[in-house]
Amino acid sequence: QKEVEQNSGPLSVPEGAIASLNCTYSDRGSQSFFWYRQYSGKSPELIMSIYSNGDKEDGRFTAQLNKASQYVSLLIRDSQPSDSATYLCAVTDYTGANSKLTFGKGITLSVRP
Amino acid sequence: EAGVAQSPRYKIIEKRQSVAFWCNPISGHATLYWYQQILGQGPKLLIQFQNNGVVDDSQLPKDRFSAERLKGVDSTLKIQPAKLEDSAVYLCASSLNSQREQYFGPGTRLTVT
Numbered sequence: 001q002k003e004v005e006q007n008s009g010p011l012s013v014p015e016g017a018i019a020s021l022n023c024t025y026s027d028r029g030s031q032s033f034f035w036y037r038q039y040s041g042k043s044p045e046l047i048m049s050i051y052s053n054g055d056k057e058d059g060r061f062t063a064q065l066n067k068a069s070q071y072v073s074l075l076i077r078d079s080q081p082s083d084s085a086t087y088l089c090a091v092t093d094y095t096g097a098n099s100k101l102t103f104g105k106g107i108t109l110s111v112r113p
Numbered sequence: 114e115a116g117v118a119q120s121p122r123y124k125i126i127e128k129r130q131s132v133a134f135w136c137n138p139i140s141g142h143a144t145l146y147w148y149q150q151i152l153g154q155g156p157k158l159l160i161q162f163q164n165n166g167v168v169d170d171s172q173l174p175k176d177r178f179s180a181e182r183l184k185g186v187d188s189t190l191k192i193q194p195a196k197l198e199d200s201a202v203y204l205c206a207s208s209l210n211s212q213r214e215q216y217f218g219p220g221t222r223l224t225v226t
Contacts, residue, residue, distance in 0.1 A: 004155075032212055043204055043217040044156065088155050092212060099211045100169055101146075103155030 002027040002102050004091050009107035019076040021107055023089030026070070031099070032092035033065055033072045038106065039085045048074060079111045115139065117218035119205050125224045131193035134221045137186070138207030146215060147180055147190050148204040156204055162188065163211065195225045 003026040013019045021035075032051055036044035050056045050063040050072065062075040072091075076083055086106040092099045118137040126132050138145050143164050148156035159178065161169040165185040173180070177196070182188040192199055202222050206215040 043220045
């Protein structure tokens with residue numbers, strides 16, 4: 001059973017701070033890693049994808065991947081109240097053309113004004 | 114570019130009734146997914162199509178759930194008969210292929226009474 005763990009949370013940070021969201025996964029063969037943001041009552045929205053070890057930056061968001069430690073994280077700089085949402089980590093295994101995406105249960109972030 | 118379309122957005126039915134959901138993916142996306150999301154949890158994959166073929170339905174309760182994607186474009190998901198525990202949001206997503214980012218529709222919120 002492939003697992004994606006997001007165990008810390010809920011997370012509350014003050015406006016302007018850095019929010020750090022963490023995720024671990026069990027399948028060493030995982031290939032693709034995604035972070036989705038989900039506002040209450042809405043569907044998940046893709047915000048970051050990362051495929052190789054290291055950091056990937058997009059505006060205020062930085063995704064970090066460490067395949068040796070089976071760990072992927074999302075940093076949100078200069079956090080804004082509009083960043084308050086649930087963040088879902090998702091990992092793709094690799095079974096050829098029919099890979100499957102497994103989601104963590106999510107971590108709820110609250111940014112205090 | 115139009116996103117993933119789903120209908121209806123909300124549905125309330127009594128247990129033992131049947132219900133059907135419809136999804137139209139992003140144009141050109143070969144892979145289509147149906148997820149079930151229960152409050153407080155990450156999305157759970159029910160079925161994955163590659164064009165009009167099923168590539169993963171291991172978590173689909175086949176005694177009551179069925180899905181089809183006959184022409185490799187839009188898809189329907191049916192529940193018959195519904196149970197109380199089927200109350201959830203049903204999300205449709207699509208991607209160019211199974212290794213690429215998935216984009217979600219707005220979802221259908223089902224309440225079974």
